[in-house]
Structure formats: structure tokens, C-alpha cells
Amino acid sequence: MRYLLRQLGLYFIAAWASLTLNFLIPRLMPGDPATAMFARFRGQLQPEAIDALRKAFGFTDAPLYMQYITYLRHTLTGDLGLSIAHFPAKVTDVIATGLGWTMLLSGAAVLVSFALGTLLGIIATWKRGGWLDSVMPPVLMFLGAFPYFWLAMVSLYILGFVLGAFPLRHAYSDTLSPEWSFEFIGSVLSHMVLPALSIVIATIGGWMLGMRSAMVTVLSEEYITMAQAKGLSQWRVMFSYAARNALLPNVTGFGMALGFVLAGSLLTEIVFSYPGQGYLLIQAVRNQDYPLMQGIFLTITLAVLGANFLVDVVYVFLDPRARGR
Amino acid sequence: MAAQQSNSGGSATRSAGWIRLLLSNRKAMVGTLIVLFFLLLSVLGPVLVGQDPHAFVGMPHEAPSAEHLFGTTGQGQDVLAQTIVGARTSLAVGFATGFAVMAIGAAIGMAGGYFGGWVDNVLSLLTNVFLIIPGLPMAVVIAAYLPAGPMTILLVLVLTGWAWNARVLRSQVLALRDKDFVSAALVSGEGSARIIFREILPNMTSLLMSGFIGATVYAIGAQVGLEFLGLGDLSAVTWGTNLYWSSNNAALLTGAWWTIVPTGVCVALVGFALTLINYAIDEISNPRLRAEGSWSRLLKSRNVAAGPSTPVVRAHGA
Numbered sequence: 045m046r047y048l049l050r051q052l053g054l055y056f057i058a059a060w061a062s063l064t065l066n067f068l069i070p071r072l073m074p075g076d077p078a079t080a081m082f083a084r085f086r087g088q089l090q091p092e093a094i095d096a097l098r099k100a101f102g103f104t105d106a107p108l109y110m111q112y113i114t115y116l117r118h119t120l121t122g123d124l125g126l127s128i129a130h131f132p133a134k135v136t137d138v139i140a141t142g143l144g145w146t147m148l149l150s151g152a153a154v155l156v157s158f159a160l161g162t163l164l165g166i167i168a169t170w171k172r173g174g175w176l177d178s179v180m181p182p183v184l185m186f187l188g189a190f191p192y193f194w195l196a197m198v199s200l201y202i203l204g205f206v207l208g209a210f211p212l213r214h215a216y217s218d219t220l221s222p223e224w225s226f227e228f229i230g231s232v233l234s235h236m237v238l239p240a241l242s243i244v245i246a247t248i249g250g251w252m253l254g255m256r257s258a259m260v261t262v263l264s265e266e267y268i269t270m271a272q273a274k275g276l277s278q279w280r281v282m283f284s285y286a287a288r289n290a291l292l293p294n295v296t297g298f299g300m301a302l303g304f305v306l307a308g309s310l311l312t313e314i315v316f317s318y319p320g321q322g323y324l325l326i327q328a329v330r331n332q333d334y335p336l337m338q339g340i341f342l343t344i345t346l347a348v349l350g351a352n353f354l355v356d357v358v359y360v361f362l363d364p365r366a367r368g369r
Numbered sequence: 370m371a372a373q374q375s376n377s378g379g380s381a382t383r384s385a386g387w388i389r390l391l392l393s394n395r396k397a398m399v400g401t402l403i404v405l406f407f408l409l410l411s412v413l414g415p416v417l418v419g420q421d422p423h424a425f426v427g428m429p430h431e432a433p434s435a436e437h438l439f440g441t442t443g444q445g446q447d448v449l450a451q452t453i454v455g456a457r458t459s460l461a462v463g464f465a466t467g468f469a470v471m472a473i474g475a476a477i478g479m480a481g482g483y484f485g486g487w488v489d490n491v492l493s494l495l496t497n498v499f500l501i502i503p504g505l506p507m508a509v510v511i512a513a514y515l516p517a518g519p520m521t522i523l524l525v526l527v528l529t530g531w532a533w534n535a536r537v538l539r540s541q542v543l544a545l546r547d548k549d550f551v552s553a554a555l556v557s558g559e560g561s562a563r564i565i566f567r568e569i570l571p572n573m574t575s576l577l578m579s580g581f582i583g584a585t586v587y588a589i590g591a592q593v594g595l596e597f598l599g600l601g602d603l604s605a606v607t608w609g610t611n612l613y614w615s616s617n618n619a620a621l622l623t624g625a626w627w628t629i630v631p632t633g634v635c636v637a638l639v640g641f642a643l644t645l646i647n648y649a650i651d652e653i654s655n656p657r658l659r660a661e662g663s664w665s666r667l668l669k670s671r672n673v674a675a676g677p678s679t680p681v682v683r684a685h686g687a
Contacts, residue, residue, distance in 0.1 A: 058498045065507070073514040189586075189640035191593050194612065194633040201621045201629075212622070300500065307505030311594050315616070325506070329513060329599055337513055341506040348503050 047366050051356045055349040062345040066338050067115050071108070124339040129331035135339040138324060143343065145215050146320030149236060150309040153243035154302070161248040162294060165255025166287050169263065170278070181256070184249025192308035196242035196315040203238060210238045213317040239316045243309050247301070254297055258290035265289075292363055299355035303348045310344075394653060400645030407639050411456040422446065422454040422606045429618075430625040440627035442611075443618025451606050452631040459608040460639070462519045462592055466526045467585030473527060474534025474584070475577060481535070482542030483565055489539075496535045504529035505594065512600045519602070522595055526588050534580045541576055545569050575654040582647045586640045593636055608632045 106114075118125070124135035168177040187195070204212045211217070216231040262268065263286055271281045310322030317323060321340050328336040360366045392398065410417075420426075423446060431441040439448035481492035508525040515521040545551060546569075554568050570577075595601060596609020603610055615621075615628035 054494075054497055054501070057494065058501045061498045062502050062507070065502075066510070069511055069514060185644055186637065186641050189637040189644060190633055191590050191597075191636060193594065193597060194629065194636070197612075197616070197621055197629050198626075198633070201624075201626050205621060205624065303501065303503035303505075306503055307591075307594070310505060311597065314598070325509060326598055329509065332513070334510075334513065337510050341510045344503050344506045349501065352501060 045367070048356060048360060051353065055353055059346060059349055062342060063116065063119060064112075066342055067112055069338075070334060071111075119342070124342070125335040127328075127333055127336045127339075129327055129333040129336060135335050138336060139321070139339050139343050142320045142324045143347075145318060146306075146309070146313065146322070147347070148232075149239055149313065149318060149320060150243070150306055152236065153240040153309060154247070154298075154305050156240065157244040157247045157305075158251055158294075158298060160244070161251025162255045162287075162291065164248070165252040165259060166282060166290075168252065168256050169259035169286075170282050177256075181249070181253055184252060187245055188247070188249040190246065191311070192243060192246045193311035193315050195246050196239060196312040199238050199242045199245075200315060203241075211235050215319050235318075239309070239312045239318055242312055242315075243305065246308060247305055250301070251294065254294050255290060258293050259286055262286045262290045292359070295355065295359050295362060299352040302351050302355075306344060306348060394649040396645045396652070397649035400642040400649065403638055403642035404646070407456060407460060407635070407642075410453060411460045414453040414456055418450045418453050420447075420450060422450040430620065430623055430628070432625075433627050439631050440625070442614060442628050443620055443623075443625065444614070448611075448628055448631060451611050452608075452635060454606045455608045455611050455632065456635065458519060458605060459589060459592065459636075462523055462607075463585050463589035463639075466523050466530070466588035466592070467581055469523065469527045470530045470584035470588065471534055471577060471581040474531040474580065475538050477531065478535035478538035479542050479565060479569070482539040483546060483561070483569070492535070493539065496532045496539070499529070499532035500536065502529075504591070508591070508595060509598065509600065512595060517600060517602045518605075522592050522601060525595070526591050530584060530587055530591070534584060537580065538573065538576060541573055542569060545572055575650050579647045579650050582643045582650075586643045586647075589636060589639060608636055 122136060124139075127133050127135050127138045130138050164176065164180065168174075168180065171177060200212060203209050211234060215235050216222070216228060217235075220228050220231055222228065268281060268285055271285045276285075310320075310325060312318070313320045313322030314326045321344060324336065325340050327333070328340065425445045426447050427437060427441045427445050429441065429443050429445045431437060431445070433440040437447050437449065439452065442448055442451065477492050477496065481489040481496070508529045511525045511528065512521050515524070551564060551568055554564050559568070592601075592607075593609040593612065596607060597612045597616065599613055601607060601610050601613070603613065611632045612629060615625070618625075618628075620626075620628040
């Protein structure tokens with residue numbers, strides 16, 4: 045419990061730090077970002093209207109700490125301001141349209157990659173020196189060196205454009221509307237295959253190698269020798285004795301890797317015009333929609349913190365030693 | 370004084386042996402050759418190309434031909450020229466960022482690990498917070514407010530990337546701090562700076578090296594990603610902007626695969642080569658991995674199946 049509370053404290057501080065960064069970044073930058081931000085409205089709106097907008101976005105002449113308090117109050121009540129690109133829609137509403145898709149895509153991809161990579165790692169150590177052990181790691185390492193979004197572009201080209209096996213863009217077919225029907229879910233799944241596949245290809249090598257080196261360490265422990273001396277089957281030794289213990293460092297790594305994987309999946313979404321956070325982010329960048337960009341940053345940070353806490357809970361469940369601490 | 374000399378002599382032979390080990394390692398050789406090739410390309414590239422990579426030399430999206438070996442972009446520019454010229458900025462920013470990330474991470478991690486107490490508490494908290502905040506969205510938010518260009522990219526990547534090295538080096542310093550030679554230096558009255566730089570630092574060369582290489586791999590990849598998002602200097606020719614333009618010109622939807630393949634393969638080759646060097650360093654500084662490699666080769670040559678345990682002995686003749 046103490047362990048979980050300590051982690052929770054860390055996440056609160058991280059959340060506060062990203063809130064504060066979010067507040068400080070526009071105000072610390074050279075020049076007047078507020079002017080740059082509203083430049084696109086010039087000519088469309090009267091100067092008085094722009095002044096009113098500045099106030100609405102929190103760029104007032106009040107002292108910094110007053111601005112900070114106002115900012116915190118607004119953010120904590122779920123008010124992230126108005127989007128510029130989607131004016132006058134609220135940032136929270138714009139983000140809400142893409143949050144589910146991002147969580148679905150990156151969640152599914154990360155879980156598949158983790159499960160498959162870990163399993164491959166176990167099998168590779170099992171048959172050490174076999175083809176899986178000698179051929180797969182360098183191949184996966186090489187694939188892992190490509191930028192995610194580049195792999196996404198290639199799989200889009202080969203599997204989508206040339207072979208036509210999967211749809212090229214969007215999360216579901218344009219002719220369908222979201223509903224709980226067999227047809228719609230099928231469409232969502234077939235649209236998800238290519239983006240998820242490219243994330244899995246890019247990340248699976250890391251899990252496999254991590255699991256493999258953890259397994260190598262665990263296999264030299266005495267309880268493994270003991271298990272073998274007892275005459276247990278290789279299968280039992282590998283999965284019930286070695287893999288269970290070797291899994292722990294990989295689970296901790298899982299939380300760490302989430303942010304990184306999420307970054308890759310944001311870029312992958314852009315390649316496939318998948319309507320998640322990444323696609324919103326690039327629209328925000330192109331339209332200099334700073335409130336939306338910052339809202340996405342906050343949302344993704346909170347999502348990663350939440351996911352990390354879940355990983356911690358799983359870790360405590362898996363490792364009895366963590367419960368005592 | 371005598372002790373000092375024998376000590377430095379020992380470290381000189383040790384580092385010479387270390388380099389020899391690195392050169393005799395096949396992974397390290399392949400990795401180093403690839404990296405050297407790209408470094409040479411980035412230095413000589415613009416001279417080799419001998420033309421403005423922006424120049425319009427043909428029709429948009431011409432397929433590879435004898436005239437344009439890698440075809441043309443959506444704006445009729447030569448893809449080969451852009452790939453070669455792009456190497457310079459991409460690699461320069463990558464290596465510079467890698468170095469800065471390593472240096473800042475090392476400074477913060479070592480300070481925390483060595484001084485302990487509240488300094489360590491504050492620095493560890495800072496490190497953990499930066500580790501957990503997702504890097505790309507933060508980098509995007511900061512880069513969007515700054516003028517586009519290599520310096521901005523370097524700055525945001527250092528800001529979002531230093532924490533990992535700090536954590537790794539801190540735990541290493543914590544382990545080394547309790548070693549006898551550090552206690553001996555403390556007792557003999559050496560100052561903190563001297564202990565950190567003369568006693569502890571030389572024992573972490575392989576960690577610093579692999580930290581630098583890992584950070585460079587991260588920096589090259591993240592830089593390409595940020596530029597792909599349109600946060601780089603769009604008038605410059607770099608690997609990232611090459612991909613940005615090919616995606617902007619809908620290259621793939623018109624079947625122009627040649628606009629993305631050369632750049633992607635270059636990025637991956639550099640990343641792969643650097644990772645290979647890192648694995649080699651790991652193998653050399655971790656005797657168990659080395660023993661395992663020669664052990665499994667030995668077993669294979671005798672046609673014996675490997676047992677599940679790791680030998681800690683070194684197999685002779687391998």
C-alpha cells in the first residue's frame with residue numbers, strides 16, 4: 045500500500061508539473077504569443093473583439109500569480125478554453141471526439157505487442173541458439189530502428205494501396221454511422237489493422253529482447269536448478285518458474301514505455317488520418333491552434349499517468365514483495 | 370604519487386584493451402562502418418551532389434530512372450540529392466542532441482547520486498516527473514511557440530529526453546559510491562569534484578558511451594518525427610522534412626513509394642548501426658553476455674544442445 049501511495053504522490057506532482065508547464069510555456073516564450081495566436085483573426089474581428097478573446101484565453105494584464113490562479117480554477121473545472129481551428133468549439137469537446145479512438149488503437153496495439161513480444165522472448169530463451177533466438181532479435185531490432193510512422197507509411201502503401209487488403213484511412217467506413225452493429229464493429233476492426241500492425245512491428249522487438257535478457261538472468265537462479273532436479277517438465281519450468289519472475293521487470297518497463305508508444309501512435313494516426321489525438325494534434329499545429337495543442341498535451345499526460353497507476357496496481361498484484369514495501 | 374602513476378597506467382592499458390575488444394566484436398565493426406559511411410556522406414554530401422537539392426529537375430513523381438536514380442518528389446526535385454543533403458542537418462542535430470542529453474542527464478544523475486540527501490530527493494523527483502510526462506506532446510507544445518529550426522528541435526529534445534540517462538547514471542553512482550576506492554579517496558581528503566571526475570567517472574565510461582549512443586538514436590528518430598509533423602524548418606532539406614513533403618504531396622496515394630523509402634532506410638540504418646554498437650558495448654562490459662555468446666558457439670560446434678543455465682566461465686578458444 046505504501047508503494048502505491050508513493051507512486052500516486054508522484055503522479056499528482058507530475059500532473060501539477062505538466063499543468064504548470066502548460067501555463068508557463070506560452071508566457072515564457074519570446075515575443076507575444078497571444079498576438080501570434082490571434083493573428084489569424086486579424087481582419088476578421090474588431091480589435092475590441094480580439095481583446096475580449098485575449099481575456100477569454102486568460103492573457104490579461106493581471107499579475108502572473110493571479111493569472112495562474114485563474115488558469116488553475118478553469119482547468120480544474122474542466123474548462124480548457126476555446127479551440128482556434130474549430131472556433132468557437134470548446135477544446136474539451138474537440139478532444140473528446142478523438143480520445144476514444146486513440147485509446148482503442150494504442151491500447152490494443154500495446155497489449156498485443158507486449159503479449160506477443162513477451163511470449164517470443166520466452167520461446168527464444170527456451171530454445172537458446174535456435175533460429176528464433178539468433179534470427180529474430182536482429183531482424184526485430186532493425187525493424188525497431190525505423191520511425192513508427194515510416195513503417196505505417198510503408199504498410200499503408202503495400203497492404204493498403206497495392207494489395208488493397210485494408211482500408212487506407214479513417215476509423216470506419218464513411219457510409220456507416222457509429223452504432224453497436226456487427227457491420228460497424230467489423231469496419232472499425234478492419235480500419236484498425238494497419239495502424240495497429242505498424243505499431244506492433246515497431247515495438248515488439250523491445251519487449252522480446254527485454255524478456256529474453258530477464259529470462260537469462262532468472263534461469264541461473266537456484267530455484268530453477270531445483271525445479272529441474274525435481275524432474276518437472278521443461279514447459280512447467282519455463283512458464284511457472286522462470287517466466288513468472290522474469291515478467292516483473294518487463295511490467296515495470298511497460299509503464300515507462302507507454303508514453304513513448306503513445307508518441308509513436310500519434311504519428312501513426314496522422315499517416316492513416318485516424319481520427320484520434322494525433323490527427324487533432326497535427327491539425328492544431330498546422331492552424332497554430334495553441335489552446336487545442338495544450339489541451340491535447342494535458343489530456344495525454346493525464347492518460348499516461350492513469351495508465352501508469354494501473355500498471356503499478358498490477359505490479360503490486362504480481363510481486364508480493366512490493367506489497368510489503 | 371607512485372600510486373597515482375600506476376593507477377593511470379592501469380587505466381591506459383585498460384582503455385586500450387577495451388578498444389581492442391570493441392574492434393574485435395563483429396557487431397561493433399558493422400555498426401561503426403555504417404555510422405562512418407553516413408558521417409562521411411553528411412560531410413561530403415553537398416559536394417557530391419553538386420546541385421541545389423531544391424532545384425526542379427523533372428516532372429513531379431517521376432519513377433526511378435537512369436537520370437534520377439531515386440526518382441523525383443512531388444515538386445519535381447531529385448530524391449537522391451535530397452536524401453544525401455538531408456543527412457547533414459539530421460545527423461548534426463542528432464549527435465549534438467545526443468551529446469547534450471547525455472551530458473545533462475549525467476550531471477543531474479551524478480549530482481543526485483553522489484550528494485544524496487535533499488539534493489538527491491529533489492533531483493530524483495524532477496527526473497521521475499520528466500520521465501513520466503509523455504515527451505512528444507510536450508515537445509510539440511514547446512516547439513510550436515519557438516521559431517522553427519534545428520536549435521528549437523535540439524532544445525525541445527534535450528528538455529524531453531534527459532531524464533532517462535539521469536536515472537541510469539544515478540543508480541550507477543549510488544552503487545559506486547559505497548566502493549572502497551571512493552571511501553579511500555574521501556579519507557585521503559580529495560574534494561567532491563575530484564572524486565566525481567577522477568574516481569567515479571572513469572568507471573562509468575561504458576555507461577556514458579551507451580547513454581550517448583542511445584540518446585542519439587532517440588534524437589534522430591524524434592527529430593524526424595517532429596519535422597514530419599511540420600515543426601521543423603520547412604525550407605531546409607533534412608530527412609524529416611523530406612518525409613513531411615512526401616506526405617504533404619500525397620506521395621503514397623499516387624503510388625510514389627520512392628519518395629519515402631530512401632529516407633526511411635537511411636534513418637533506420639543509422640539507428641540500427643548505433644544500436645549494434647550499443648549491444649557490443651553491453652556485451653563487452655557484461656562478461657556474462659560475452660561468456661554466453663562463446664559458450665553457445667562452442668556447444669553448437671560440438672553439436673550439443675544448450676542447457677537452460679548461463680555459464681559464467683569463459684569458454685577457451687572462442
